[in-house]
Amino acid sequence: LASAYGIAVTGTMIVDTVLAFIIIQALWQWTKATSVTFLSTFLAIDLLFFSSNSLKIPTGGWLPLVVATVLFLILTTWIKGRRLLSEYMDERKTLFEDLEEKISGKLARVEGTAIYLTRSLHGVPQVLLHNLEHNHVLHERIIVLSIVTTNEPYVDEAHLVKIRSFGENRNFYRVKLYYGFKQNADVRRALELCVQEGLDFDPKNASFFIGSEQVSFRNKSPMPKWRRGLFRFLFHNSSSAIDFFKIPVDQVVELGIRIEL
Numbered sequence: 283l284a285s286a287y288g289i290a291v292t293g294t295m296i297v298d299t300v301l302a303f304i305i306i307q308a309l310w311q312w313t314k315a316t317s318v319t320f321l322s323t324f325l326a327i328d329l330l331f332f333s334s335n336s337l338k339i340p341t342g343g344w345l346p347l348v349v350a351t352v353l354f355l356i357l358t359t360w361i362k363g364r365r366l367l368s369e370y371m372d373e374r375k376t377l378f379e380d381l382e383e384k385i386s387g388k389l390a391r392v393e394g395t396a397i398y399l400t401r402s403l404h405g406v407p408q409v410l411l412h413n414l415e416h417n418h419v420l421h422e423r424i425i426v427l428s429i430v431t432t433n434e435p436y437v438d439e440a441h442l443v444k445i446r447s448f449g450e451n452r453n454f455y456r457v458k459l460y461y462g463f464k465q466n467a468d469v470r471r472a473l474e475l476c477v478q479e480g481l482d483f484d485p486k487n488a489s490f491f492i493g494s495e496q497v498s499f500r501n502k503s504p505m506p507k508w509r510r511g512l513f514r515f516l517f518h519n520s521s522s523a524i525d526f527f528k529i530p531v532d533q534v535v536e537l538g539i540r541i542e543l
Contacts, residue, residue, distance in 0.1 A: 285338035290346035292332040299324045356512070363513035366505060366543045367497070368401070375405035389420045395488040396421035397473075399523060403428050403458065409493035412537050423483055425455045425476075429467050429527065436462040443475045455481060469527045490529050493539045503543050 303321040306312045312320075335343065400407035407426055414420065437460045448454035459472045473485040497517050499510045524534055 283342065285335075285342035286345045288335040288338055289332075289343035292328065292335050293346060293350065295328040296325065296332060299328050355509075356516070359509045359512050360516050362505060362509070363497075363517065363543070366503075367541065370541055370543055371402050371408060374408065375402065376411060377405055389414065389418055391422055392419050394421050395423040395425060395483040396491055397425045397427050397488050398491045399427050399429075399493075399527070399529075401428065403430070407493070408539055409491050409537050412493070412539055413491060416537075421489070423453055423455070425457055425481075425483075425488075427457050427459070427469070429459045429461065429469075431463055432460055434462045435464040437465065439475060443472060443479055445476060445479055445481055457481075467527045469529050486530075486533075488533060490534045492523055492529075492534060492536050494536045496538060496540045498540065498542050500542055505543060 299321065302324075303317060306320065307314075307317050339347070396413075398407045398410045400409070410424070410426070442460055444458045444460070446456045448456065457476060459467065459469070461467050470485065473488070477483070477485065495517075497514055499505060503510065505513065523529070524531060
């Protein structure tokens with residue numbers, strides 16, 4: 283344990299120094315010369331401590347290195363996979379203006395409000411297109427809901443909701459909910475704020491449409507083969523949007539969507 287502890291502590295010191303360098307460059311905007319001086323000074327000290335502890339690697343110091351490597355691979359695999367997923371969605375993005383031209387007079391309209399959750403902040407969500415393709419109906423009021431995490435720890439309720447309307451009859455709405463990184467999103471409360479902002483609908487009678495995405499990979503996918511299974515496992519076991527955003531379960535409609543990255 284003593285060997286593992288020494289490697290873990292000195293390795294953490296190196297990581298902290300690098301992260302501090304990123305912060306003073308990106309956020310504090312120190313000059314390049316000052317930032318490099320800071321990095322080189324503290325990194326030299328940290329590397330000295332780490333190298334002196336490297337003799338302990340064969341006697342137990344390997345454990346934190348293995349754990350760190352595994353966690354690093356998991357995190358980078360998730361980040362790369364999510365980036366590919368975002369690129370996939372962007373490539374197939376449809377604008378609301380184009381959607382109106384396609385559906386004008388061709389679809390049955392039904393009463394009520396449909397709320398479509400999407401990660402994308404622009405365009406029509408895939409789950410909406412999927413619903414139109416298979417069910418050929420459109421609710422009288424469509425709300426596309428996106429949740430944005432800001433760089434601030436908290437966002438006041440006065441600045442939490444932004445609403446924009448689209449369409450000839452103004453029956454399409456883009457709603458963005460802004461939360462701080464220390465806040466938990468509560469969609470039900472946010473929709474009540476939307477009503478207070480003038481959006482005319484009853485949140486208790488609205489239907490939430492959520493895409494149940496199944497991820498597969500092309501043979502020429504930019505994701506390395508050894509990472510594909512790991513990302514599928516992580517994606518399959520990620521938190522449900524229904525639970526995470528506190529969406530009423532009895533108002534949810536899930537549509538299966540197959541995504542090939």
